[in-house]
Every structure is written in structure tokens, then in C-alpha cells.
Amino acid sequence: MIEFPLILLGGLLGSSHCVGMCGGFAMIVGMNKPTFRENLFAQLSYSAGRLVTYCTLGAVCGYAGLRMVKAAPQLLNIPAALCLLAGMLLVVEGLFATGLIKRRGISMAPQVGCMMSPLFATMLKLPGLQNAFSAGLLTGLLPCGLLYAFLSLAASTGDLLRGMAVMLVFGLGTVPLMVATGAGAMLLKIATRQRLMKAAAWCVVLTGLLTVYRGAAFLQAANSPTAHPTTAPACPFCAATDSAPVITK
Amino acid sequence: MPHASHPLNPAEPVRCDYCELPVPGAAQEPVYCCSGCRFAAAVTHERGDVGASRWMLTGLGVSLFFSMNVVMLTMALWAYADQPDTAFAAALADFLRWIALVFTIPVIAWLGVPLASNAFELLRRRQLSTDLLLLTGVVAAFGYSVVSTIRGVGHIYYEVSCVILVLVTVGRWLEATGRLKASEALHALESLLPETVHRLVRSTLDEPPHEVLVPLSDVRIGDLMRVRASERVPVDGIVIRGTATIDEQFFTGESWPAAKQPGSTLLGGTLNLDGDLVVEATAPPQQGALGRLVEAVRQAQSAKGRYEQLADRCSRVFFPIIAVIALGTALWHGTQTGIEAALLHSLAVVLIACPCALALATPLAVWAALGTAARRGVLLRGGEALERLAGVTALRLDKTGTLTTGAPSVKQFLCESQLLRCEVLRRAAALTDSSTHIFSKAIRRFVETTEPLPLIENVRSVPGRGVVAQLPGESFDTLLGSVRLFEERALRIGPRLSAAIQNLDQSAESCVLIGWDGEAQGLFLLREELRPEACQLIRECRDLSLDMAVLTGDHAARGARLQAEIGIPVQAELLPEDKLAAIRELRATGVRVAMVGDGVNDAPALALADVGIAMGCGTDVTRESADVCLIRNDLLAIPWAIGFSRTAVSTIRQNLFWSFAYNGFGVILAACGWMHPAIAAALMVMSSLMVLGNSLRLQQSGEVQPVDRLTPAIEQQRTEPAVSEVAHD
Numbered sequence: 001m002i003e004f005p006l007i008l009l010g011g012l013l014g015s016s017h018c019v020g021m022c023g024g025f026a027m028i029v030g031m032n033k034p035t036f037r038e039n040l041f042a043q044l045s046y047s048a049g050r051l052v053t054y055c056t057l058g059a060v061c062g063y064a065g066l067r068m069v070k071a072a073p074q075l076l077n078i079p080a081a082l083c084l085l086a087g088m089l090l091v092v093e094g095l096f097a098t099g100l101i102k103r104r105g106i107s108m109a110p111q112v113g114c115m116m117s118p119l120f121a122t123m124l125k126l127p128g129l130q131n132a133f134s135a136g137l138l139t140g141l142l143p144c145g146l147l148y149a150f151l152s153l154a155a156s157t158g159d160l161l162r163g164m165a166v167m168l169v170f171g172l173g174t175v176p177l178m179v180a181t182g183a184g185a186m187l188l189k190i191a192t193r194q195r196l197m198k199a200a201a202w203c204v205v206l207t208g209l210l211t212v213y214r215g216a217a218f219l220q221a222a223n224s225p226t227a228h229p230t231t232a233p234a235c236p237f238c239a240a241t242d243s244a245p246v247i248t249k
Numbered sequence: 250m251p252h253a254s255h256p257l258n259p260a261e262p263v264r265c266d267y268c269e270l271p272v273p274g275a276a277q278e279p280v281y282c283c284s285g286c287r288f289a290a291a292v293t294h295e296r297g298d299v300g301a302s303r304w305m306l307t308g309l310g311v312s313l314f315f316s317m318n319v320v321m322l323t324m325a326l327w328a329y330a331d332q333p334d335t336a337f338a339a340a341l342a343d344f345l346r347w348i349a350l351v352f353t354i355p356v357i358a359w360l361g362v363p364l365a366s367n368a369f370e371l372l373r374r375r376q377l378s379t380d381l382l383l384l385t386g387v388v389a390a391f392g393y394s395v396v397s398t399i400r401g402v403g404h405i406y407y408e409v410s411c412v413i414l415v416l417v418t419v420g421r422w423l424e425a426t427g428r429l430k431a432s433e434a435l436h437a438l439e440s441l442l443p444e445t446v447h448r449l450v451r452s453t454l455d456e457p458p459h460e461v462l463v464p465l466s467d468v469r470i471g472d473l474m475r476v477r478a479s480e481r482v483p484v485d486g487i488v489i490r491g492t493a494t495i496d497e498q499f500f501t502g503e504s505w506p507a508a509k510q511p512g513s514t515l516l517g518g519t520l521n522l523d524g525d526l527v528v529e530a531t532a533p534p535q536q537g538a539l540g541r542l543v544e545a546v547r548q549a550q551s552a553k554g555r556y557e558q559l560a561d562r563c564s565r566v567f568f569p570i571i572a573v574i575a576l577g578t579a580l581w582h583g584t585q586t587g588i589e590a591a592l593l594h595s596l597a598v599v600l601i602a603c604p605c606a607l608a609l610a611t612p613l614a615v616w617a618a619l620g621t622a623a624r625r626g627v628l629l630r631g632g633e634a635l636e637r638l639a640g641v642t643a644l645r646l647d648k649t650g651t652l653t654t655g656a657p658s659v660k661q662f663l664c665e666s667q668l669l670r671c672e673v674l675r676r677a678a679a680l681t682d683s684s685t686h687i688f689s690k691a692i693r694r695f696v697e698t699t700e701p702l703p704l705i706e707n708v709r710s711v712p713g714r715g716v717v718a719q720l721p722g723e724s725f726d727t728l729l730g731s732v733r734l735f736e737e738r739a740l741r742i743g744p745r746l747s748a749a750i751q752n753l754d755q756s757a758e759s760c761v762l763i764g765w766d767g768e769a770q771g772l773f774l775l776r777e778e779l780r781p782e783a784c785q786l787i788r789e790c791r792d793l794s795l796d797m798a799v800l801t802g803d804h805a806a807r808g809a810r811l812q813a814e815i816g817i818p819v820q821a822e823l824l825p826e827d828k829l830a831a832i833r834e835l836r837a838t839g840v841r842v843a844m845v846g847d848g849v850n851d852a853p854a855l856a857l858a859d860v861g862i863a864m865g866c867g868t869d870v871t872r873e874s875a876d877v878c879l880i881r882n883d884l885l886a887i888p889w890a891i892g893f894s895r896t897a898v899s900t901i902r903q904n905l906f907w908s909f910a911y912n913g914f915g916v917i918l919a920a921c922g923w924m925h926p927a928i929a930a931a932l933m934v935m936s937s938l939m940v941l942g943n944s945l946r947l948q949q950s951g952e953v954q955p956v957d958r959l960t961p962a963i964e965q966q967r968t969e970p971a972v973s974e975v976a977h978d
Contacts, residue, residue, distance in 0.1 A: 049314075056317035063324040123306055134310020137317070160328045164321070 004169055007150070009203050011173020025139055026182030028124040029132050036183065043182040045129040047175045049136020054147070054171040055164045057140070058154040062163020065155035082156035083215030089149035090208025096145065097201035146204065153211060308359035309418065315352045316411035320927075322349040323408040346398040346405055353407040357391060360414040377568055379599060382575065386596035386926070387413055393592060404589060412927040413600065420934035424609060427941035431613050434620030434948055439543055441499070441518035442534065446483045449473040449527065465534050476515075476526045484517045485537035486528040493524020499626065500538060501881060542880065545630075546623045550616055554632025556901050557611045571602040571916075578920045594922040600929035601915035609937060610904035614944040618897035621948050626880040627890045634876035637860050638891060639898035640841050644790055645832060647846035647854075648801035648811065648819075651864055652884070653777040656687050657759065659695035661774035665743040673771035677763050679703050680716055680729045688761055689716070689729075692773055715761070727765040735762050735769055742769045749774070779814065782884045787815055789888035793895075796840070800828045800854070828854045843877075845887060862887060897947055904940045911936045 029046050033039035069078045123135040140147075150170045154163035322345050330342035361384070368380035390406040397403035446465055449458040449472075460475055468474070468484055476482055482495070494506040497519045501507075506522055509515060515528055517537035534540060553561065575595040583591030615632040622629050629635050646652055664670045678696040681689035705718040705727075714737070715730015728734060732750055735742060742750070746762070746769055753760050753774070761773045790797055799819040801808055808821025820831060832854055835842050844851070844858035847865060855861030855875050863875035865882040879886045915932065918924045 049310075052314060052317060056321055059321045059324055063328055066328060123310070126306060128307070130307050130310055134306065134313065137310060137313045160321075160324055 004165075007153070007166060007169045007207065008173045011150075011170040012176065025124055025135065026178050029135060030182045031125070033127075039183050040179070041129060042132040043179040045132040046136040046139070046182065047171075047178055049133040049138075050140045050174070050178075051136075051168065051171040053137050053140025054167040057147075057151055058167025059160050059164040061151045061155040062157055062160045062166075065158040065163065066160065068155075069158045077219055079156055079158050080215045080218035082152060082158070083211050083218060086149065086152035086156045087208045087210070087212030087215055089145075089152050090211060091205050092208075093145045093149045094201050094203075094205030094208055097204060098198060099201075149204070149208070153207075156211070156215070309415075312356040312359050312411070312415055312418075315356050316408075316415045319349050319352045319356070319411045320408045322352065323405060326405070343401055346401075349405060349407045350395060350398050353391065353394075353411055356411045356414055357387075360418050361387060361410075364414065364417065377572070379568065379571070379602075382572065382599040383413065383417060383596075386592070386599055389592050390596060390926075393589065406593065406926075409593070409596065409926045413596075413930045416930040416934050420930075420937055423934070424937050424941065427609075427937075427945065428613060428616070430945055431617040431948075432620055434617070434624045435543060435546055438539065438546075438620075438624055441481060441539060442537075443481050443483050447475040447477075449475055468530050468534055470530055470533060472530045474528050474530065476521050476528050478521055478523050478525060480521050482515045482517055482519050482521060482528065484528075484530045484534050485532040486515050486517075486530045488513045488515060488526055489529050490527040491525050493526050494522045496520040496522055499880070542623060542628065545628055546619055549619050549629060549631040549634070552631030552633065554611070554615060554634075554636045556636065556898075556905060557615065557632050560608065560611045560905065567602070571599060574602070574916060574920060575599050578922075582922055590922060593926055594919060594924075596926045597919035597922075597924045597929040598916055600926055600933055601919045601924065602912055609940050609944075610908050611901050613941065614897060614901045614904055614947060617944050617947045618893070618900075622890060622893060625886065625889065625893075626883060627886050627893075628878040628880065629890070629894070630876050630878075634860065635894050636898055637841070638843065638877060639894040641795070641843040641860055641891060643796040643798075643835060643840045643842040644887070645835070645842055645844045645854075645858065646797070646799045647828075647844075647851045648799055648803060649777065650847035651845055652783050652799060652811075652815070653779055654882075656691065657775040657777045658691050659773050660758065660776045662695065663746060663749050663772045663774075665745050665768070665770050669770055673763055674698065675700070675703065676720070676727050676765065677729060677771065677773075679705050679720070680718055680727060680763070683708070684710070684716060688759065688773075688775055691775055692729075692761065695773070723765075725766045727763070729761065729763045732760065732762060735764060740764050740767055740769050746772045779811075780882070780884055783815060786884040786887060787817055789885065790891075793888055793891055795891070800831055800844075802828075825851070825853060829857055832857050843891070862890075893947075900943055900947055904943055907939060907943075908936065 026043060026046060029042050030039045033042055065078070065082055068082070123131050123138065150167060154166040157163050157166060326342060326345045326349075330338045330345065333339035333342050364380055364387075365384050368378055368384050371378045372381060387410045391410045393403075394405040394407050394410075397405050442465060444465055445462050446468055447460045448463045448468070450461050451458040458473070465483055473489065474483060474486070476493075478493070488509050488511050490511060492508070492510045495509050495515065496506045497516060499518065500516055509524070509526070514531075515526075516539070517532075517534065518539040532540075535544070575598045578598050579591040579595035581591075582594045611632070615635060618635060619629050619631075629638065662674075664673055674696050675698070677692055678698050679702045681693040681696070682702055684690070684693075703720050705720055708716065708718040710716045711730065711734060713731075714734035715728060717726050717728050717730075719726055726738075728738060728740065732742075742762070742764075749772055750760060759775045761775060762769045763771045763773070787797065797817045799808075799811060799815075799817060800823050801811075801819060801821050802823055802825070803811075803821055805821045808819040812819040823831065828851065832842055832844060836857075836859065841859045843860040843862055844854050845862040845864065846852075846855050847863065855863060860877060861875035862877040862879065864879050864884075877890060879890075911932070915924070915929065919929055
């Protein structure tokens with residue numbers, strides 16, 4: 001699948017968004033760790049927790065995509081629709097990040113988030129790697145536009161493992177900067193970070209555009225009977241190189 | 250009309266140890282209203298066993314992790330080995346089943362056990378709970394899956410058990426936190442009182458007293474305390490030593506601070522701006538003005554409104570209905586498709602019907618609304634008062650003490666001879682200095698002299714007429730009082746003053762004459778002042794499309810004048826019985842009417858109206874029995890309270906509608922077998938969160954700074970200084 005490097009890049013660069021949103025949590029995790037080494041382990045557990053949640057969500061979305069492909073009548077091109085949706089979400093989310101369009105205030109979200117905070121705060125502050133890990137698990141469940149965009153991308157793969165792979169790659173991309181933030185080593189200057197943020201935003205937009213393009217290609221393929229996409233190979237991992245959806249019989 | 254019982258009632262309802270919602274029955278310690286609160290208390294409270302709390306958290310984290318894995322494993326099973334047609338697929342399926350079983354066990358152990366103990370505890374108290382139904386479902390799903398795993402055929406439902414346990418735990422916990430947040434406004438009020446007090450202790454009589462830091466709860470009546478600048482006064486008391494200016498805005502609405510000297514009374518929770526005071530406590534901490542307010546709000550929160558009773562009734566019949574529907578679903582699907590379907594669908598019914606949202610819908614909104622209103626200086630006596638206030642379509646206002654400040658002020662001062670002006674004022678100050686009559690006070694304020702006043706002797710007050718006294722070395726009396734007093738004593742009233750008195754009848758003002766040695770020398774015109782925010786009150790109430798009128802016992806001429814001034818109908822010359830009759834008539838036509846008064850002489854009218862609003866309850870909210878008490882004399886709190894109660898009631902309606910619709914539709918879908926239990930569990934959490942979020946929004950809409958609201962009114966007053974002169978012509 002052509003997007004994997006881009007997804008990784010989207011995650012890597014998009015993690016400046018994550019640092020803005022969730023970087024504070026990472027710092028709390030690192031706050032009362034006496035040594036750098038301990039802190040690093042705590043940060044890695046925290047990120048591992050996030051990765052597990054991302055993978056689960058990716059798997060669920062991939063499976064949901066598969067079920068939708070199976071359940072929907074032939075005339076509705078589910079992979080194409082999901083691709084288009086995911087692409088548009090990514091583009092919109094990317095444009096939000098670039099600051100070209102402004103977000104409308106959502107009144108409900110912060111309050112619901114606040115209700116989580118006592119539990120969350122307790123977990124973040126407790127010593128022990130397992131608590132950092134649990135906090136990571138919960139962080140992955142926090143509402144986040146970028147995450148949802150990538151999740152719809154995972155759904156558009158129409159396969160459990162591939163959906164999981166999409167989210168794993170995205171999640172891995174977010175690890176370096178989050179760990180660096182939490183470990184107290186913000187190596188990058190603010191100006192550099194801002195430039196990175198811009199680049200990341202456009203990277204997300206680009207991923208979105210490519211996804212939209214892929215969706216359009218699916219639509220075209222479905223409409224021209226001569227160029228019907230071939231069936232995917234059995235191994236889902238190998239299928240990652242194929243840009244066609246899995247068509248199950 | 251039911252009113253909240255006296256706040257110092259010893260039979261106080263039991264409150265949940267975590268979220269402070271009243272809990273029915275049960276007196277053991279600590280009490281929690283639900284398993285969510287129990288869990289939340291165990292996790293976040295510092296009290297109790299730290300180890301246990303960590304164990305809980307670790308359990309939740311581990312369960313979350315394992316549940317995610319179980320979900321992935323079962324999905325992988327469905328995706329890749331649903332119908333195993335090869336040996337590899339069959340082996341994969343077996344492997345996935347066993348791993349899922351292993352991963353499910355910790356979740357059952359960690360989260361299932363607390364749920365079970367809660368369910369059994371309720372069972373011991375002879376209460377059947379949805380927890381019990383849920384537990385049955387979870388255990389059944391797990392048991393069925395274990396059998397499938399061992400036999401190597403059939404479906405597994407590990408993910409159902411795991412997801413339900415995790416979501417129920419997290420959902421209950423979120424609800425508990427939400428309820429805790431709903432009482433935030435009240436806690437903010439309580440936090441006006443400092444936690445510790447500098448008590449002055451004198452070990453022997455000769456020694457100067459020294460300070461000891463003690464907790465607030467240790468303060469007794471008669472204790473001496475030191476309150477420094479920028480500290481809050483901890484209890485109600487009187488100043489023993491020192492002077493200071495005190496910010497009493499919360500109680501009085503006055504944006505400028507009050508000066509206090511030895512002998513002045515202080516209210517707990519007010520802010521000492523600049524002085525160093527020694528204060529003697531006159532009330533225990535919990536029974537000061539603020540303590541009584543907080544207590545009154547607490548009381549109000551346990552007084553149930555119509556909507557709350559509705560929700561209660563529904564909750565009571567809820568359990569049997571849901572049990573029957575679940576059983577019916579199980580039987581129907583069991584006979585139609587088999588035991589698996591019976592189990593899953595009835596579990597989905599129980600989950601979707603879990604009445605969390607319904608049980609939360611009203612109390613949470615009322616709780617948040619009452620606390621927020623109290624912070625704005627409005628005490629609502631319970632959910633019913635809130636509901637009735639929201640339904641009000643007409644507003645009747647008392648005049649004296651409500652629309653007006655209740656104290657007249659001098660609008661004009663005339664002298665017969667300008668040469669004697671200073672002498673007239675000097676004598677007026679001397680005669681009014683010791684009097685407590687409201688006219689005397691107004692004149693004394695008007696004269697505003699700081700010069701030493703001449704001593705007066707032989708002071709005689711003539712009831713209903715005025716005051717007569719002699720200045721030293723004079724053989725004649727100096728008189729201050731009504732025209733009648735001057736006529737009776739046969740003092741001559743000069744042409745200038747007579748002309749003013751002639752005009753007086755038209756202008757509906759009071760006049761006080763001063764004179765000596767057989768001649769009237771000066772005249773004070775007094776008028777009751779409208780509160781500065783009165784006009785804004787009328788405007789804001791008009792925006793709420795309320796039908797407004799003033800009911801007053803004052804003369805018709807003054808009524809007409811007031812009507813011209815504020816632009817709403819004024820019914821004058823009403824006796825207290827007439828006021829009652831006016832309200833009774835209005836109510837007979839089906840109008841819901843709120844009566845605003847100072848609660849002293851119009852108490853019957855307040856009680857008769859659909860909603861009675863008492864002004865300026867300030868220091869003692871227990872004194873009033875009105876449905877709504879305004880802590881400050883701030884008229885603008887009235888439109889705010891009406892608007893806010895409308896918002897609150899519409900929030901309650903939305904909550905009720907949403908939870909009824911959700912439960913109703915959900916149960917139908919689930920009973921038909923169109924809903925997977927895991928999705929039902931997620932929806933349950935979602936619906937609770939919707940209700941929570943919706944209710945907590947009330948706290949935001951209530952956040953209006955009283956200072957901001959007062960300032961424009963003061964400015965408005967300053968820009969309209971010339972009213973009296975214009976009106977006088």
C-alpha cells in the first residue's frame with residue numbers, strides 16, 4: 001500500500017499536534033521519575049499503551065470495514081466510500097492544523113474530557129510502569145480528530161490486520177516526539193517546532209488527497225467492467241503492497 | 250405549597266460519600282449511591298488504603314488492555330477462521346479461542362468481582378438491581394464461551410463479557426465524577442470560609458494573648474480570632490479591636506466595601522481588605538450566614554420536583570419491566586433460534602435499559618442548577634421551585650423596599666431666605682443627628698457636615714409630626730417636621746416655601762419643614778429612590794416576555810408617577826388584602842405569577858403567588874420561607890433567575906426525553922435481536938455522558954460575575970442626575 005511511508009511521516013510529523021494535545025500527559029508521567037532512565041522506561045510504557053489502543057481501534061475499524069463490504073449491496077462501493085470519507089477527514093484535519101480553517105467550538109467535548117480527568121490524573125501520577133501503560137491506553141481513547149481521520153483510513157482497508165497495521169504505523173510515527181517531550185528533552189526550538197507543525201499539517205493533507213485519489217480510482221475500477229481489481233493474495237501482510245481492496249467471495 | 254423544612258432539621262438525609270447526592274435509606278458508613286461512586290472513591294480519595302486504590306487502578310488498566318486484546322482476537326477469529334475449512338484455519342481458531350479465554354480471566358477477576366459484591370450487597374438489602382442482571386449475563390456469556398472453547402466448536406462471547414465489564418465500570422465511574430462536578434458550585438461557596446483560624450489564646454490574665462492556628466471547626470461562640478488584611482472572615486462575629494474595610498459584596502451586592510470598627514458585626518466569608526481585626530465569634534462556623542445558605546441549598550437539593558418524582562416513579566417500575574422484557578426476549582429467541590441468541594439478546598436488553606441516564610437526568614441538572622444559582626446569590630427552594638419559576642408568565646412587584654431602596658433621600662432643599670442657608674442646615678443637622686426616623690436619616694445624610702454640631706436640649710419628638718428641641722441660650726423652640734406640625738404650632742410659612750408646598754401635592758413627594766422663632770425657614774423635599782437597576786430589570790423582564798405590574802399601598806398620585814417613570818402598570822392604594830386579591834384574580838385566569846417583595850409586610854402575597862421571590866435575604870436565608878430568596882438586594886437577579894430556571898428546565902426535559910427515547914428504542918432494537926451487547930454497553934456509556942455533559946453545561950451558563958452586572962447600573966445612575974429637577978417643573 002503506497003501510503004504506509006506517508007502514514008508514518010504523518011504520524012511522525014503529526015506528533016507535533018500530539019505534543020500540543022497530549023504532551024502535557026507525557027510530562028506528568030515523567031514528572032516524579034528520579035532518573036532519566038526510569039523516565040524513559042515510563043515514557044516507553046506510556047507510548048506502548050497508546051500503541052495498543054491505536055492497534056485495537058485500527059483492528060476494529062478494519063474489521064468493521066470488512067463487514068461493511070460484505071454486508072453492503074454490490075451497487076454501493078464501500079471501499080471507495082470509506083476512502084473518500086477518510087481522505088476528506090484527513091484533508092480537513094490537516095487544514096485545521098495548518099490554521100487555514102478555524103475550528104468551531106464544541107461545547108460538550110471538554111466537559112466529558114474533564115470528567116475523565118480525576119481518574120486519568122491519578123493514573124498519570126502513580127509510580128509503576130503498569131500505570132503509565134494504563135494511562136497510555138486511556139490516552140488512545142481520548143477524542144482526537146487526527147486519530148479519527150487515520151481510523152477511517154484503517155476502515156477503508158477493509159481488513160483487520162491491515163487496519164491494525166495502518167494504526168500501528170501511525171502510532172509508531174508519534175512515538176519519537178512524544179517520548180522526547182516526556183523525557184524532558186525538547187531538543188527542537190520553538191521556531192523549528194512551528195515549521196515542523198506546518199510541514200506535518202501539509203503531510204496530513206497530502207495523505208488525505210492521496211486517499212481521496214485512491215477512492216476515486218476504486219470508483220473508476222468498479223465502473224469499468226474490463227479493469228476489475230484482482231483478488232488479493234491470501235496472506236494479509238503481503239497484501240499490504242497491493243493497493244486494491246480485499247474482495248472476499 | 251410545600252416548602253423545604255427547616256435547615257437545622259436533625260433528620261438529615263444520608264448523602265453519598267463521594268458525590269454527595271442524597272441516598273435513600275441505609276445509614277452505614279461510608280455510604281455510596283452506586284458502584285461508580287464506590288469505585289471512584291476508592292481510586293481518588295486519599296482516605297482509606299492507598300494500596301487498595303492502586304490495586305483498583307492497576308486492575309482497570311490491565312482489564313482494559315486484556316479486553317482490547319480479546320476484542321482483537323475474537324475479531325481475528327471471525328475474519329480469518331469463521332468457517333474453518335482447512336486444518337490451519339481450524340488450528341488457528343482453536344488457538345484464538347484459548348488465548349481469548351486466558352485473556353478474559355483477569356478481566357472477570359478484577360472487574361467482575363466488585364460488580365458481583367455490589368449486586369450481592371444490594372440483594373442482601375433485598376434490592377434487585379440491574380447489576381444483578383448484568384452479572385448474570387456476563388457470567389452466562391463467559392460460561393457459554395468456556396464450553397465452546399473446550400468443545401472446540403461453537404461461538405465464543407469473551408469480548409462481550411470483557412467489554413461490558415470495562416464499559417460498565419468506566420461508565421459508572423464517569424457518572425460518579427459527573428455528579429461530583431455538579432456540586433462544584435456549592436463547594437465554591439463553602440470555600441469562601443478559610444480552613445484554619447488564628448485563635449487568640451490567653452494562658453494567664455497578665456500575659457498578652459498569643460495566636461494559635463486551629464481548624465475552623467474548632468471555633469466556638471465567644472472565641473477571639475485575629476483576621477488580617479486580605480484574609481477572609483472565618484465566622485460571623487463582632488469586631489473587638491481594629492478597623493477595616495470589608496468586602497461584603499456577596500451578601501449585600503454593594504460593590505464598595507463597608508467600613509467596620511469595634512462593635513460592628515461581620516459575616517463569615519466576607520473579605521477583610523485592609524485592616525487588622527480582632528473578632529469575637531457569635532455563631533459556630535456551620536451556622537453563620539454562609540453556612541446556613543449552603544445548608545439551605547443542600548436541603549433544597551433533596552426536595553424533589555415534579556420531574557424528579559416522575560423519574561423516580563419510572564425507576565421504581567423499571568426493574569421489573571426490564572426483567573420481564575429480558576426474560577421474554579430470552580424465551581422468544583431461545584425457542585426460535587437457540588440458547589446463544591437468547592443469552593446475547595437478553596443481555597443487550599439489560600444493558601441498553603440500564604436506567605443510568607434516566608436516574609441521572611433530573612437530579613443532576615437540578616443539583617447543578619441550584620448550586621450555580623446559589624453562587625449567583627439566588628437561593629431556590631428545591632427542584633419544584635425551579636420548575637415553577639421557569640413556568641412563570643407574570644411578575645408582580647412590590648414597591649417599597651423592592652423597586653425602591655426603602656429609604657427616601659432629599660431631592661431638593663429650599664430656604665425662605667438665602668442668607669440663613671447655613672444656619673438652617675446647621676440646625677437641621679443638630680436636630681436629625683440623634684433621630685432614627687428615615688426622614689431624619691435622609692436629611693442628616695443630605696447635610697453631610699463634619700463641623701461640631703450645636704448641643705440641643707429639651708428634645709421632644711411629636712409622633713407623626715416631627716421633633717422639637719431647644720438650642721442652648723435660646724428661649725424659643727426649633728422645629729423640624731411636617732406642615733401640620735407647623736400649622737399646629739402656628740408658625741408663619743413664607744411665600745417661597747408656601748409656593749413649594751402648593752406644588753407638593755402634585756409631585757407626590759414628602760416635605761419636611763424646619764423653622765424657629767415663629768417662622769419656617771427651610772424645606773426639604775424627600776423622595777423614595779428607585780433602585781438604580783430598576784429600569785434594566787424592566788427591560789430584561791420584557792425580553793423574557795413577562796407581564797409586569799407593580800402592587801403598592803402608596804397614594805395613587807405616587808403610583809401614577811412611578812408608572813410614568815418605569816413604564817409598567819402600577820396598581821396603587823392597595824391594602825395587603827387587595828394585593829392578595831389581585832394575585833388570586835390573576836391566578837384564576839390561569840396566569841402563573843411570581844411576586845417579588847421584601848418578604849416582611851408582603852409575606853402573604855409571596856406565599857399566595859405561584860412563586861414568591863423575597864429580596865435581600867442576605868444574612869439569614871432561614872428567615873424566609875419564600876420559594877426563591879435573593880441573597881443580595883439585586884433586582885437583576887430576578888430576570889437572571891427566571892432565564893436560568895427556564896434553561897435548567899429545558900435541560901431537564903432534554904435529558905428526560907433523550908433517556909426515555911434512548912431506553913425505549915434501544916430496548917425494542919435489543920429485544921428484536923438487532924443489537925450486539927458490546928454495542929449496547931458502549932451506547933449506555935454514551936447516553937450517560939450525554940446527560941452528564943448536558944447537565945453540567947448549566948454551570949457554565951450560570952457563571953455571570955455580579956460585579957460586571959452591577960457596574961452599568963451604577964453608571965446609569967450617575968448619568969441621570971437631573972431627573973428630580975425636570976420632574977419637579
